[in-house]
Amino acid sequence: MGSSFKLAIQVFSVGAASGLLAAACGGAAAPAATPTKAPAAAATTAPAATKAPAGPKRGGTLRVAYTTVTQIADPHTSTEWVAFDVWRLVSNGLLKEEQTTHKSLPDLATSWRALDDKTWEFKLNQGVKMQSKEPVNGREVTSEDVKYSIQRIATAKPEFVRASWFATVESIDTPDKYTVVMKLKEPFAPLISNLAAQQSAIVPREVVEKQGDLKRPEIAVGMGPFVLESFRLEQGGMFKRNPNYFGKDASGAQLPYLDAIQYDIVEDAQTRVAAFRTGQYDILIGFSAADVPGIRGIPNVTLLPLSESFSVAGMGMDVTKAPFSDIRVRRALHLALDRKEMIDTYMQGQGVLRSPLGRNPLWGQTGDQLANWPGYRQPKDQDRAEAKRLLAEAGYPNGFKFEAVTTPLYPDHHINPALIMQRQWKDVLNVEMSIKQLDWGPFKSQEQGRQFLAEITTLAAGAIVDPDSVLFNNYHTKGSRQYWRLSDPKLDQLIEAQRRAVDVEERKKLVQDAELRIWELLPMIYQAIPQGSGAIYNYAKNLTSTNDGGAFGATRFQQVWLDK
């Protein structure tokens, strides 16, 4: 029963694991979990776009066209990227993520260490000042700010949507102004990554107390590289250089280089591209694959590959209902699908394959490994023959019919792949999939209510390189985004174990085992998604792309300069 598929998985899993371990042991260090073990730099992650050739020039305004309106700008409660971007311009984290490798780096902290499995100590930069603005008025940033912010994120109220990130924190002590000690209830490996995530911004207590909350973007203030001058919903904001910012570049010169950032919200994609083309913006974020050739033709513009985002995309199935309760059916659909057609057609060659971890080459399979994986490898003859055999063995030699729900929002993630799945499965397996399109709202309701047999969806994982969020939420029996009614004790055990594994190598092995187990269970038929892109004019220097699936964040802008 599905023996060839299992064998192939086993063969490739050995290869994948060996490859990853070889990479980890062969000079490159392990994923971001401890400061002393830096993550492996993946060849498939987004490369740096423009390098600073000579000394940076100071001055100028960077003009950014952003894609979406923020409704709630509180970095601790919002789920919108623009909120994090705003706060990371005006504020800092205790730690930050390196952009392409996602290594956790110092930010407000200068160093950190594990005192034991459950105790972490962080030393802070001394003499860091808040911005000279009400209500903080240039006061010093201390360990109390860190304590307050982390405790705020962990607030046990529904709107604090990332409280689980720090739910294992039992106490936060501040023995002095520059030391923070976090004691955990149990070992929790994702802690450092969670602290380095954009969402974990350090915010001043007095702003929250004065304003009641941080929902309005115009009240954002912190110790960060830029001071918010104005912000209007649906319009965007203007940020001015913070003359007292503590950040320095490699030569010891003060950051940021820019005088200002004009951060505009331009929701309409065509308008955004047209405004960039006509030189109204220096940076463009969020355009479709169809726009790529046109943008490539604009003089003095460089395209930046933004993603590898860690979102999981494909057709999820209710594994408790026929015909998808039979693993052979799920495997047959997986093997029959040719993702290359998706990439070659509507993605115009700019696509990336998805896998159970979304696509996380630091912890899971690399792009090369995935390209040779059963179901993904070319040519398709072998896999499709196996697919037909599996389907016949499952009792569907003449195929079957089913309905899949999806949403017209983000067509390259939903409708377009659905149409290719529909045609290929009909042609290869005589499986007839009808597609039911729902508006975003009802689609999410149906998804969260698990009221579907199959759905074509994208589960956003945000910029969290740590695999825990994807593994636990998408595949654990108690996962909040586990819509497939999957309940596998072995998988649950692996997911829980990797959370507690503080040793990086041990954890990596557990994550890989969990990923392989998901391949065996196949609650989703993973697809390909378009490679997210950004575009910049070449005079904007020192801007590196990010593979977090979000926009260019403040950690990037603070070192950007304009050569014009």
Place this chain on the structure above:
Amino acid sequence: MRQYVARRLLLMIPTIFLISLLVFFLVRLIPGDTVMMLLENASLGEQDVQAYRAKLGLDRPVYVQYGTWISDVLRGDLGTSLWSRQPIVKEILQRLPVTAELGAVAMFFSLLIAVPIGVVSAIRQDTWTDYVSRSLAILGLAVPGFWLGTLVIVLPAIWFGWIPPIRYTGFADNPWRNVQQFLIPGFLLGLGLAAVVMRMTRSMMLEVLRQDYIRTAWSKGLRERGVVYRHALKNALIPVISILGVQIAVIAGGSVIFEQIFNLPGIGKFMYRAIQTRDYPVVQGVNLFLAAVIVWVNFLVDVTYAYLDPRIRFR
């Protein structure tokens, strides 16, 4: 006249009440759950979702929600946004100048285009001028605004490397830049309005031109300009005024599209976002506000009409 005004004022009350019922219940018929959208990326259990729903007051029966809302409305409070938690009245007032400016520019262009063409079309009835004018009017009605707007943004960017400024600037901050921003969307929105006004102007001109007093004017040997502009147009435009009241609704609808395409932070864009995110209080509040404006403008138009045409007030 006073009795007429009083009657019209009284009629506004049930109208607005019915509109409040419609906007409140219709928005809830749109499939989709605000709470699920608000918590889309959150790792929350069902209990937390219910707690959040209760916090927003969405767990109560719909008629109770309506009762609370309408009593707040009567006190001048349109509620707060489920997403931003900001007062809706404040949000509307912030955006009103943008939509009002867009509407004013559109109205200006619509009259500038429609009245002369309508008049020429009428006095040159069944000539090529008339046929071309009427065809253009039909075209103006038929071409979707979003298509025209997108073309006007995309093609000049490719051909000439120019589009209007996209970052919104208030008139007080930079009048020329502000005018540049509103000129094209206002013109495009005005085109749709112009089609209706032009057809109305033409019809009314044709009717007036056949009146006895016009024939008398001709027979007295008056020049064409005098007959048309001094005697015919004045009377022909009276019914056109009533159309302008209705056009406010068209402007409100059109602003949703043009504000989105031309990145103008007005009420239309605000409502578009609210519908997308199922922000019920905002959709209700904005709709009720717009409905009140439309009802009020139509009231003013009717009163003006009655003032200009004494026959109306005696009906």
